[in-house]
Amino acid sequence: MVNGPDVYSWSSYQSDALGKKAGLKTPHPLYLALGKNTNTRLASYRELFRCQVEGKLLDDIRKAANKGLVMGNERFAEQVEALTGKTLKEGKRGRPFGWRITKEGCRCG
16 A cells, blocks of 8 residues: 555545646546636545545445445445345345245255
8 A cells, every 4th residue: 555645646635635747647527526726626626535444434434345345334335225126234144044934844964
């Protein structure tokens, strides 16, 4: 890993926070909304990265990203699932209780 986003060569931080010209990049409308002029946008973008994420929050972000889960409260997760049609909350691990019982009520195994 790198010590900061400014030294990661594939990051847009160099252009969005430091003003380095990037020929292939077009500013996103949300970036443009950070300020009325270039200097204000650059400063606002740098402010977004002023604090480093650590501890439990960082662990939660990594877990959600690695497992393809949504991060947020129950209502938010349900809204995202409804929009995407995918289950994005972590389910219970293993088979459901009683999965080995046959139609006749006998236990297999």
